[in-house]
Amino acid sequence: MTIRPATIEDWPLIWPIFDATVQAGETYAFPLDLTIETSRGWWMETPPGRTVVLEEDGHQGGRILGTAKMGPNRPGHGDHIGTASFMVAPEARGRGVGRALAEHVVQWHRDEGYRGIQFNAVVETNVAAVRLWQDLGFEILGTVPGAFRSPEHGYVGLHVMFLSLV
Amino acid sequence: MTIRPATIEDWPLIWPIFDATVQAGETYAFPLDLTIETSRGWWMETPPGRTVVLEEDGHQGGRILGTAKMGPNRPGHGDHIGTASFMVAPEARGRGVGRALAEHVVQWHRDEGYRGIQFNAVVETNVAAVRLWQDLGFEILGTVPGAFRSPEHGYVGLHVMFLSLV
Numbered sequence: 001m002t003i004r005p006a007t008i009e010d011w012p013l014i015w016p017i018f019d020a021t022v023q024a025g026e027t028y029a030f031p032l033d034l035t036i037e038t039s040r041g042w043w044m045e046t047p048p049g050r051t052v053v054l055e056e057d058g059h060q061g062g063r064i065l066g067t068a069k070m071g072p073n074r075p076g077h078g079d080h081i082g083t084a085s086f087m088v089a090p091e092a093r094g095r096g097v098g099r100a101l102a103e104h105v106v107q108w109h110r111d112e113g114y115r116g117i118q119f120n121a122v123v124e125t126n127v128a129a130v131r132l133w134q135d136l137g138f139e140i141l142g143t144v145p146g147a148f149r150s151p152e153h154g155y156v157g158l159h160v161m162f163l164s165l166v
Numbered sequence: 167m168t169i170r171p172a173t174i175e176d177w178p179l180i181w182p183i184f185d186a187t188v189q190a191g192e193t194y195a196f197p198l199d200l201t202i203e204t205s206r207g208w209w210m211e212t213p214p215g216r217t218v219v220l221e222e223d224g225h226q227g228g229r230i231l232g233t234a235k236m237g238p239n240r241p242g243h244g245d246h247i248g249t250a251s252f253m254v255a256p257e258a259r260g261r262g263v264g265r266a267l268a269e270h271v272v273q274w275h276r277d278e279g280y281r282g283i284q285f286n287a288v289v290e291t292n293v294a295a296v297r298l299w300q301d302l303g304f305e306i307l308g309t310v311p312g313a314f315r316s317p318e319h320g321y322v323g324l325h326v327m328f329l330s331l332v
Contacts, residue, residue, distance in 0.1 A: 022242075029244030074287065076188075077315040078195030078324070115321075118310055120286065121240065142308020142326050144284055149243040155281075158244070160308050160326050 001097070003104050006051040006067065011040055013064045014053060018043055021087045025151045027126045028085070029158075045069045048079075048112075052104065054097055065092035068101040070108055073118050082114040102132055106163065115166045122159040123148050130159065138163045167263070169270050172217040172233065177206055179230045180219060184209055187253045191317045193292045194251070195324075211235045214245075214278075218270065220263055231258035234267040236274055239284050248280040268298055272329065281332045288325040289314050296325065304329045 006014060015036045022030045022039075030042055045051045049071020056063040066088040073083035084105040088097045109117050117138070122130055124143060134140075138161045146155035172180060181202045188196045188205075196208055211217045215237020222229045232254040239249035250271040254263045275283050283304070288296055290309060300306075304327045312321035 025243055029240035029242045031241040032243075073313075074195035075197040076195045077191055077198075077317075078287065078313060080315065081310070081313045115312060116310075118313065121244065141310060142306075144247070144282075144307060144326070144328055145330065146281060146332075147239075147244060147247045147284065149246065151243075160310065162310055164311065166312075 001065070001100055002055050002057055003052050003100065004055065006044065006053045008044070010053055010064065011044060012036070014043065014051075014067050015039065017064070017067060017087050017089045020090050027123050027129070029121060029148060043067070043069055045071050048072060050108075052101070054101055065089050065095070066097040066101050068105055070105050072114075073120070080115045082109045082112075082117045083119060084109075084117065098128070098132055099135075102136055106136055110165055115164070117163045117165065119159070119161040121148070122161050123150065124157040124159055125150055125153045130161075133161055133163075136163065167231070167266055168221045168223055169218050169266065170221065172210065172219045174210070176219055176230065177210060178202070180209065180217075180233050181205065183230070183233060183253050183255045186256050193289050193295070195287060195314060209233070209235055211237050214238060216274075218267070220267055231255050231261070232263040232267050234271055236271050238280075239286070246281045248275045248278070248283045249285060250275075250283065264294070264298055268302055272302055276331055281330070283329045283331065285325070285327040287314070288327050289316065290323040290325055291316055291319045296327075299327055299329075302329065 051069040053064045054066040068086035070084035072079035073081045086101040141160045141162050143157040143159050145157050147158040148156050150156045217235040219230045220232040222231055234252035236250035238245035239247045252267040307326045307328050309323040309325050311323050313324040314322050316322045
């Protein structure tokens with residue numbers, strides 16, 4: 001598996017992963033009426049942020065199994081703390097794609113000199129993601145009760161998670 | 167004092183308050199290079215959100231002493247929780263402008279059927295704002311350590327605050 005910066009040419013291959021994730025509706029509070037055009041700005045970051053793809057290696061080459069975006073969580077006097085999001089193709093679950101992207105994200109923030117990484121809204125029933133981030137050292141700073149409408153679980157909390165890099 | 171929806175014609179009178187607040191740099195993580203043009207989208211909300219101004223009554227009429235914006239904190243499956251920001255003109259501090267705007271904001275969310283109000287980033291050294299929101303029933307759910315660079319205090323925390331409306 002290779003992780004590399006995404007280009008605008010990758011978007012048509014990233015979009016099915018984005019769309020499947022948003023339509024499943026269990027992990028992100030994105031608008032529900034996004035199209036391949038209107039969703040691009042929600043995922044494809046510009047500097048100082050960036051978006052990457054994880055590609056499967058091999059002779060077929062280039063199949064995109066996952067994607068992540070990262071960058072400053074806030075502008076101005078908050079831009080020393082980063083944030084990130086990632087999505088894994090439904091057919092690639094359980095193969096370590098999420099973990100590889102998560103480790104990449106943490107290393108990128110270290111390399112760029114960020115003082116910490118904050119996640120603003122990790123759905124508490126997204127147990128795989130919560131555990132993965134906790135494995136990498138993130139802690140839950142607080143949980144906003146009932147802040148997410150899960151199609152499966154109803155009103156569930158959104159965790160604020162944080163990793164200090166200083 | 168009267169609170170009413172802001173119109174686009176109000177923006178030149180709101181901008182000095184916005185600019186003074188952002189340039190002071192102690193309370194909001196907004197970009198530091200905003201102009202009267204580029205900052206408008208950071209403050210003037212569109213439905214389902216809205217922006218209001220607080221005007222001084224009297225025969226002179228119409229002096230804007232403060233402004234607030236409010237609306238859903240997240241789109242999609244998170245849009246049942248609101249958020250808000252407010253700014254008070256430097257020369258109008260200590261006259262209850264912030265409290266009047268805060269009470270207005272809470273009532274608006276109640277009237278609109280929101281299930282709660284979340285503040286994502288209340289600077290912990292902004293003691294007046296923290297106390298005001300606590301007076302209105304908000305609690306601190308967690309604090310992101312060092313997430314804000316205060317010109318006066320250095321790295322300080324950002325509180326996540328919440329008021330349940332159900």
